[in-house]
Amino acid sequence: MPLPSRHPLAPESHASPLLVAAPMAGLTHSAFRRLLAEFGGCDLVYTEMLAGTRLLVEAPDSPYIRRHAGDGRVVYQLLLRDERRVEQIIDKLRACRPDGLDINCACPAAGVRFIGGGADLFEDAARLDAVLNAVRRAWQGPLSVKIRLGRAPETHWRERLLDRLQRIRDAGVDSLTVNPRFAVDRLTRPARHDLLPWICAEAGMPVLANGDITGPETLAAHPAHFADCAGVMLGRMAVVRPWVFAAWRQGEGYAAPDAGAVWRRLITLLQEDFPPERVVLRLKHFTGWYSRNFVYGHLLAGKVRHLRDAETLIRITEEFLASAPATVRTPPLYDL
Numbered sequence: 001m002p003l004p005s006r007h008p009l010a011p012e013s014h015a016s017p018l019l020v021a022a023p024m025a026g027l028t029h030s031a032f033r034r035l036l037a038e039f040g041g042c043d044l045v046y047t048e049m050l051a052g053t054r055l056l057v058e059a060p061d062s063p064y065i066r067r068h069a070g071d072g073r074v075v076y077q078l079l080l081r082d083e084r085r086v087e088q089i090i091d092k093l094r095a096c097r098p099d100g101l102d103i104n105c106a107c108p109a110a111g112v113r114f115i116g117g118g119a120d121l122f123e124d125a126a127r128l129d130a131v132l133n134a135v136r137r138a139w140q141g142p143l144s145v146k147i148r149l150g151r152a153p154e155t156h157w158r159e160r161l162l163d164r165l166q167r168i169r170d171a172g173v174d175s176l177t178v179n180p181r182f183a184v185d186r187l188t189r190p191a192r193h194d195l196l197p198w199i200c201a202e203a204g205m206p207v208l209a210n211g212d213i214t215g216p217e218t219l220a221a222h223p224a225h226f227a228d229c230a231g232v233m234l235g236r237m238a239v240v241r242p243w244v245f246a247a248w249r250q251g252e253g254y255a256a257p258d259a260g261a262v263w264r265r266l267i268t269l270l271q272e273d274f275p276p277e278r279v280v281l282r283l284k285h286f287t288g289w290y291s292r293n294f295v296y297g298h299l300l301a302g303k304v305r306h307l308r309d310a311e312t313l314i315r316i317t318e319e320f321l322a323s324a325p326a327t328v329r330t331p332p333l334y335d336l
């Protein structure tokens with residue numbers, strides 16, 4: 001069934017391929033979304049995962065859920081463990097006018113799985129059905145689910161994945177994002193892009209490919225792997241190079257912006273939203289990833305990792321940037 005044109009994944013509403021920024025905890029807040037939007041090229045951006053029960057006590061103007069006019073099109077990602085209070089949780093978000101809701105069924109982090117969310121929800125078929133059906137009842141707008149291949153490459157993992165795809169379809173979900181690796185792989189093993197054509201054929205709904213996509217070169221290396229996908233979702237590379245979508249759209253001649261100016265712009269945007277003690281945490285997190293643009297960026301990352309005050313963080317990073325640090329051609333995305 002074709003998607004209505006108001007759906008963010010509908011082909012009429014974007015250039016091809018659809019370029020999407022992934023949900024990333026502590027990173028894809030409104031300040032970062034505005035930075036992305038200032039560069040342009042990104043069709044859709046996901047919020048960091050928002051714990052459903054936490055949302056219920058969040059102030060309506062909380063920086064965690066707030067949406068600014070300059071954010072671009074935003075899908076709000078929910079971390080849910082069961083169907084309780086789903087209606088109230090979704091009501092809380094209505095004021096933000098989400099362009100879509102997404103249910104996190106992919107996160108392998110121990111803390112998230114412990115509370116029954118992310119990859120753990122994906123494992124539990126009955127809870128998955130209950131959550132998806134409750135969300136679908138409460139939310140008539142675009143609804144997506146983000147998944148991995150399953151918990152681990154055990155016997156029958158393919159059958160298990162097909163079963164979950166059927167359940168997701170039956171619940172009336174509109175689209176899917178797939179990071180084609182298992183939960184136990186975390187982000188260490190490479191994403192298995194070769195599985196995407198099979199998943200697209202079985203999903204029965206538009207699929208966004210995610211995992212280890214760094215730019216048009218990833219698609220150009222194996223066009224057949226991505227041919228049936230509705231679009232691509234970039235996570236770590238979008239943080240390291242917030243201009244990656246603009247560069248993708250504009251092609252070869254794109255001139256990368258001044259690295260220091262981008263970093264300083266994020267500080268300004270963070271300060272618009274967060275009190276100083278929260279700015280420092282987010283800036284530190286961003287700086288850790290951003291440092292990967294530089295040959296000796298690991299030295300900067302090491303120096304700022306344990307800092308607690310913004311003044312020192314800014315001074316150390318400014319000193320590093322003032323040394324005209326050499327940049328890398330391909331930033332490392334693995335854990336440093």
Ligand SMILES: Cc1cc2nc3c(=O)[nH]c(=O)nc-3n(C[C@H](O)[C@H](O)[C@H](O)COP(=O)(O)O)c2cc1C
Nearest residue numbers: 022023024025048049104179211212213234235236
């Ligand atoms: C720091 C960090 C935070 C993340 N937070 C989330 C999250 O909140 N929700 C989610 O579904 N995935 C989250 N992810 C996973 C990403 O959305 C994405 O699936 C993963 O990074 C693979 O894509 P990439 O290779 O383009 O980075 C996170 C990943 C990282 C590195």
